[in-house]
Amino acid sequence: MQNYLKNQTSPYLLQHADNPVNWYPWCEEAFERARREDKPIFLSIGYSTCHWCHVMAHESFEDMQVAEILNQHFISIKVDKEERPDIDSIYMAVCQTFTGNGGWPTTIFLTPDQKPFFAGTYFPKNAEYGQIGFMDLLQAVHNKWKTDRKQLLETAEEVLSFLKGREIRKEGGEREPDLQLAKRAFHIYRRTFDAKYGGFGNAPKFPTPHTLLFLIQCFEMTQNADAMNMVEKTLLQMYRGGIFDHIGGGFSRYSTDPYFLVPHFEKMLYDNALLIMAYSKAYQVTGKYIYLEVAERTAAYVAREMTSHEGGFFCAQDADSEGIEGKYYLLDAAEIKTLLGEAEGGVFNRYFDITEAGNFEGKNIPNLLKNDNYSGNCCKKHLNTVYDYRRGRYELHLDDKILTSWNGLMITAMCHLYRVTENKSYLDMAQKSQEFIQSRLCEEDTLHISWRQGIRSGKGFLDDYANEIWALLALYEATLERSYLEQGIWFCEKAITDFYDEEQDGFFLYGRENEQLILRSKETYDGAIPSGNSVMAYNLVRLFLITNDERYERYAERLLKYLCREAEEYPAGHAMFLIALQEYLNPPEKITVVGKEKEELGEYPCRLPLGYVLNAFCGGTKEYPLKNDKTTFYVCKGRSCLPPQNEWDDVISCINSSGL
Numbered sequence: 001m002q003n004y005l006k007n008q009t010s011p012y013l014l015q016h017a018d019n020p021v022n023w024y025p026w027c028e029e030a031f032e033r034a035r036r037e038d039k040p041i042f043l044s045i046g047y048s049t050c051h052w053c054h055v056m057a058h059e060s061f062e063d064m065q066v067a068e069i070l071n072q073h074f075i076s077i078k079v080d081k082e083e084r085p086d087i088d089s090i091y092m093a094v095c096q097t098f099t100g101n102g103g104w105p106t107t108i109f110l111t112p113d114q115k116p117f118f119a120g121t122y123f124p125k126n127a128e129y130g131q132i133g134f135m136d137l138l139q140a141v142h143n144k145w146k147t148d149r150k151q152l153l154e155t156a157e158e159v160l161s162f163l164k165g166r167e168i169r170k171e172g173g174e175r176e177p178d179l180q181l182a183k184r185a186f187h188i189y190r191r192t193f194d195a196k197y198g199g200f201g202n203a204p205k206f207p208t209p210h211t212l213l214f215l216i217q218c219f220e221m222t223q224n225a226d227a228m229n230m231v232e233k234t235l236l237q238m239y240r241g242g243i244f245d246h247i248g249g250g251f252s253r254y255s256t257d258p259y260f261l262v263p264h265f266e267k268m269l270y271d272n273a274l275l276i277m278a279y280s281k282a283y284q285v286t287g288k289y290i291y292l293e294v295a296e297r298t299a300a301y302v303a304r305e306m307t308s309h310e311g312g313f314f315c316a317q318d319a320d321s322e323g324i325e326g327k328y329y330l331l332d333a334a335e336i337k338t339l340l341g342e343a344e345g346g347v348f349n350r351y352f353d354i355t356e357a358g359n360f361e362g363k364n365i366p367n368l369l370k371n372d373n374y375s376g377n378c379c380k381k382h383l384n385t386v387y388d389y390r391r392g393r394y395e396l397h398l399d400d401k402i403l404t405s406w407n408g409l410m411i412t413a414m415c416h417l418y419r420v421t422e423n424k425s426y427l428d429m430a431q432k433s434q435e436f437i438q439s440r441l442c443e444e445d446t447l448h449i450s451w452r453q454g455i456r457s458g459k460g461f462l463d464d465y466a467n468e469i470w471a472l473l474a475l476y477e478a479t480l481e482r483s484y485l486e487q488g489i490w491f492c493e494k495a496i497t498d499f500y501d502e503e504q505d506g507f508f509l510y511g512r513e514n515e516q517l518i519l520r521s522k523e524t525y526d527g528a529i530p531s532g533n534s535v536m537a538y539n540l541v542r543l544f545l546i547t548n549d550e551r552y553e554r555y556a557e558r559l560l561k562y563l564c565r566e567a568e569e570y571p572a573g574h575a576m577f578l579i580a581l582q583e584y585l586n587p588p589e590k591i592t593v594v595g596k597e598k599e600e601l602g603e604y605p606c607r608l609p610l611g612y613v614l615n616a617f618c619g620g621t622k623e624y625p626l627k628n629d630k631t632t633f634y635v636c637k638g639r640s641c642l643p644p645q646n647e648w649d650d651v652i653s654c655i656n657s658s659g660l
Contacts (some may be wrong), residue, residue, distance in 0.1 A: 004030075008079040009452040010401045012048035016057065020067035023078045026087060034075040034112035035651060040145050040152075041110035043073040044136075045081050047090055048399040049316040051265040051325050052122045053105045059125040060134050060325070066125060069135065073142040081106075082315060082403060083457055086510040090519050093163055095119040117158035130497050151268045163519055175564040177557065181571040182582055186218055186227070188572035193230050197258050206254040207238060207271055210277035210530050214575040216281050216632035217582055219435050220611070228285070229657055235282055238275075239294045240374050244328065246352055247387050249301030251275050253319075261367055262360055265319035265326040269306060270529050273409035280416045281610055290374070295417055299426060302410065305398075311432030312402035312440070312451065313410045321394040328396045330363035331386075337387050337457070340382055348386070351379040397587045402451045405459055407433050408467030409529070415474035422606045427478060434475060434484075437468065444514070445494045459513050462523075462532035465495040466507075469539045473546075480593065480601040480616035485546065492543060495536065496555065504560035507533050524566040530576030537563055537580035545587055545613045560584060588612050592634040594624045598632050607648070615660030 004024045006016040014408045016023055024030035034041050036234070044061075046053035060066040070076050081088035081104065095102045098119040109118040118141060127133040132140075144152055190209065192200045199205040212231045219227040238244060243252050243261030250272050252263030276295050283291035306314045321328040333354050337345030349355070351373075352366035359365055368374040414430035417423070440456060447460035447468060472488035475481070498511035506522045509532065523531045540556035543549065560581055567574040590613035595601045600614045608614065620626040624634055628645045633651045635642045642654045 003502060005078060009401075009455050009457070010048075010450075011082050011083075011397075011401060012046060012053075012080040013078050015048060016078050018056070019061045020064055020071075021061050021076050022067075022071045023076050026077055026079050026084060030075050030077050030530075031114065033113055035547065037075070037219040039075050039112070040117075040141065041108075041112060041114070042070060042076045043079065043091065043106075043108040043110055043111060043285055044076070045079045045091060045106040045108070047082050049078060049267070049268075049318040049397065050104045051055035051264065051319045052103070054123050054320055054323070056105050056134075060123075063064055063125060064276065066135060066138070069138045069142070073138070075112075075301075082399075082401065085461055086514065086517060089509055089521055089523060090517055091116060091119070092116070093166075093519075093521070094159060095121065097159055097162060111153065111156055115521065116160070117152040117156040131381075143207040143612075156232065158420050161372055163521075166546060168240060175561060175568070177560045177564055177581055177585060179582065179585055181567055181574075182214075182218070185214070185575070185578055186224075186658075189215065189230060189571075190226060192251060192572075193233075194258060195233070197396075198230075198234035199255075199260065200234075203258045204254050204256050205260060206528065207243070207251060207275055208528075208575070209271075209274035209577070211557075211572075211575045213274075213276045213281060213572040214579050214582075216285055217579055217611070221582060231282060231634045232276075232286070232288075235279060235291060235294070235456075236374075237369075238291070240368040240371075242360075242367045244294070245301070246368065247329075247331075247383060247390055248305070249297040250299065250305075259369060261369060261603050261629045262365060263326075265329055267306075267317045268528075269302075269315055269403075269406045270311055270409050272302055272306075273406070274529075276302075276410075277416050278412035280413075280420050284420045284609055292420065292612065296421070299414065299429075303429060307429070308400070308402065308436075310436050310440075311429070312436040313398040313407050313433055315401045315403055315406065317399070318397035320395055326363075326365075328362070328390070328394045329365065330360065331366060331390070332358075332363060333434055335389075336386065344382065348379045348382055361489055367411060380385075400452060402436070402441075403446070403464075404437055404447050404449060405463040405529075406468045407437060408464070408469075412467075412474040413472035415471075415478040416610055419478055419606050419608075430471075430475060430478070434471065445490055447491070458515075459511075461510050461531070462495065462499050462507050462536070463489050463509075465499070466532040466535035466539065469495070470535055473539065476546075477614045478605050480605060480614065482616070488539075489543065489547075492539060492552075499532075500558065506560075507536055524563055524577070525573050526576045531574075533559065533563060533566075534574060534576035537577055538583070541580050541584045542613070545583075546615050556584060583611075587638055589635060589637045590615065591617065591651065592624050592636075594618075594626055594632045594634070595622045596626065596629070596631065604648075 002017055003022045005013045008025055028360045072647055079087050091106055091108045092102045094116040095106050103121045107120045108116050110116050123134040123137055125134050150274040155573045208263050215227040215231050237260050243255045243260045243263040250267050253266045253268055254264050256262045276298050279291045279295035319325050328388045331354055333349050333356050336349050336354055340348055353370050354364040411430045411433050414426045418426035440451045447464045448456040449460050469488045469491050472484045476484035501505040508520050509523050526534050537559045540552050544552040544556055562579045588611050593601055593604055598618045617624055626632050628646055632646045644649045
């Protein structure tokens with residue numbers, strides 16, 4: 001049995017192609033049929049590695065009774081949130097409006113003109129634990145549609161009016177950018193910090209590495225020891241816990257407990273990209289090798305399991321194997337002894353807290369929470385053996401979409417790791433992914449969302465442009481190849497033209513060339529991934545600092561003012577924006593390198609800490625001429641500059657002694 005999903009490329013949609021539910025992808029044909037047959041829309045949004053999406057699929061969407069009701073009384077649409085973040089953003093806001101929270105699978109009922117009148121997340125097939133069953137819900141919606149449609153339509157209009165009202169510019173005039181928001185955010189983090197187990201707030205605990213990057217920046221600016229204490233406690237606890245895969249490397253999505261022991265086992269590309277950035281930066285600031293080890297083991301996992309032969313990075317790996325969450329990752333003490341031998345297996349089990357009783361449903365999540373020797377080399381000689389054995393036991397689903405947005409994050413991460421290690425393999429990975437984006441996901445100045453099986457999906461959204469610009473700036477600062485800077489400027493101009501709200505400020509999530517939906521929203525909250533607006537604020541600040549182009553300064557200041565207003569209520573939810581804000585108000589040193597030959601320039605990015613602004617010219621310019629016909633360095637901070645230097649050691653001495 002097949003439906004209208006059979007020709008899609010999204011792994012999530014293809015998971016439902018054989019359902020008895022007569023699914024459509026999001027398309028005009030589905031809405032036209034709903035209008036023609038006078039039926040409401042059932043919209044289900046999720047992604048391929050989502051555990052509760054699998055549960056609802058097995059319980060309901062593979063069930064003939066449920067399918068019969070859906071096919072008779074509704075037009076059913078499936079959406080992959082990772083390919084259509086515009087749709088997901090709107091209807092997640094709807095879900096949060098109805099329920100006070102959100103999540104996936106997202107369950108929405110719409111009129112044929114896309115207006116929502118009811119929303120929720122997961123529903124069991126039959127009622128349990130006080131929750132309505134999905135079959136009962138479908139019957140209730142159908143009856144209401146037939147007997148009291150007016151109330152449903154009024155609800156839809158009220159919800160839409162409420163959401164549109166939230167998008168209207170807040171009252172109160174302009175707010176000038178200052179550091180008060182950053183200080184307030186810091187105090188919130190300190191108040192919610194778990195001093196015993198690391199992380200912030202209660203379980204579930206998410207990594208939120210952009211929060212850690214903000215706190216590292218605070219430490220660099222103020223030398224406030226509390227900032228680094230929060231960072232280091234969290235980074236070490238996450239590594240020692242089960243959220244880090246001690247056998248294969250890489251991080252799971254989040255911890256279900258306060259200790260970071262039991263993860264939600266799916267692994268997402270974006271989490272691992274941002275965590276590589278955080279651990280790389282922590283290593284550079286502290287000099288502690290453990291942080292570099294974690295970053296490199298995460299990068300090795302990405303190279304081994306999440307990279308296509310063409311260089312693009314895949315999306316995610318599933319939490320479930322054979323329908324059981326975490327089955328792929330869990331180990332028995334006996335099987336390790338059988339694999340490694342009684343003596344060596346016993347040592348391995350003690351090191352990673354693998355016991356007969358188990359620490360998760362009778363099985364074991366390898367971890368180092370009880371082991372203070374977490375930075376030693378004990379048992380590491382056996383990791384490849386256990387890894388190969390584990391990989392051969394069960395199949396682990398891979399979402400092999402290649403998303404422009406998430407690839408941009410991993411390119412940036414690999415550039416950062418290259419700069420702190422001088423290991424060119426990381427730069428090679430970043431450049432190969434960028435070449436993939438350029439050849440497969442770019443059409444002149446237009447980015448596309450995703451690539452799979454030789455097919456690219458529609459035109460990109462703000463996150464695609466924002467993260468790709470970030471990646472290009474990272475590549476430029478890692479190589480000083482001006483082509484990367486020029487391409488970043490090119491995409492920045494496209495983003496301003498297609499996405500920026502010149503009347504109210506801020507960037508819209510989808511642009512003029514995208515499908516126009518019932519609402520055109522602007523996302524500013526930094527959730528699992530920094531928002532497109534936050535990343536664009538950072539990009540505009542960096543572009544101004546690199547190029548001295550006052551146009552980018554004007555856009556940066558306008559966007560920062562807008563985000564100051566948006567972040568006023570809860571600044572701790574806007575960490576990436578705060579990084580951009582602090583960099584704008586307290587800019588780092590800028591070093592411009594002028595060389596006689598292009599080959600002279602590439603050695604300098606690895607000599608400077610991440611965060612410094614690097615610029616380069618070959619042959620000199622009117623503003624930056626060669627001095628004494630030798631490689632010349634110009635050092636500035638804000639509007640203050642030091643005399644040009646010809647020797648690198650003199651540059652470092654001047655920075656250290658100048659107080660710039």
